[in-house]
């Protein structure tokens with residue numbers, strides 16, 4: 001697998017191999033085979049404490065804008081089903097054939113049993129190379145999608161083409177943390193009890209720094225085991241805030257918020273000996289995080305954005 005991949009590599013065997021690994025990663029994650037112990041999502045209550053109602057709010061934004069929705073990176077369609085329950089007709093696209101097949105199986109069974117007013121259709125496609133029909137959708141919904149996409153200019157052009165005039169692009173995603181967010185994250189990881197015992201923290205920081213040296217400065221050298229970062233999907237964070245610049249070029253942005261500067265990451269690492277204490281501390285960190293974002297202007301690493309395609313003049 002190449003260490004660096006660019007849009008010129010799209011269509012090459014190396015690119016397809018990375019896409020296969022990407023799909024495989026998300027399928028293993030859906031089967032519970034990927035270690036999630038350092039993510040706040042390891043515990044639904046902890047996840048709710050740090051993420052609040054961001055997801056529900058994003059889905060509300062989409063539903064308010066029309067019934068015909070395209071969901072990008074839909075995985076096995078859990079969010080699409082929630083939208084269908086609210087009367088939407090959703091097309092979902094994902095690179096993983098395994099997740100799409102599992103989703104279609106679930107949809108067939110649950111649609112019959114639950115009689116949703118809407119409908120869901122999932123299909124396999126690569127967000128880097130979509131070929132969408134023009135003027136079709138009221139809404140394009142992108143939740144945790146853009147940061148996996150190498151060729152954002154191609155995807156933005158496709159989204160613009162597929163939206164009806166006035167149609168909405170609604171996204172919830174993450175980008176690279178701000179410097180303040182990063183420093184706060186490291187500070188709290190250092191002073192709070194985490195999965196790394198206090199006596200090992202200096203060595204842990206050194207190992208992580210060296211892992212980045214190998215990854216970015218010596219990409220062709222085999223790193224010693226201690227300097228290897230935990231496994232991620234091959235396209236994880238392949239892009240970040242450039243998605244927002246491109247959205248501004250293609251669409252009229254209506255609202256843009258950047259919550260979650262550090263608490264979402266720190267919460268996943270907390271180890272206080274009891275779940276209740278971890279949740280209580282995560283709640284306090286979240287309050288501080290919200291305050292820093294709202295009152296001091298620290299930029300969070302999550303963005304919730306709504307925009308629309310301009311009407312022809």
Ligand SMILES: C[S@@+](CC[C@H](N)C(=O)[O-])C[C@H]1O[C@@H](n2cnc3c(N)ncnc32)[C@H](O)[C@@H]1O
Pocket residue numbers: 022023026072073074075076079093094095096099125126127128143144145148149235
């Ligand atoms: C973080 S998950 C998000 C799933 C869902 N949107 C959610 O929020 O629960 C990322 C999803 O993106 C999909 N994905 C990654 N790269 C893709 C690509 N190039 N084209 C289409 N889907 C892709 C993965 O298969 C995975 O299902």
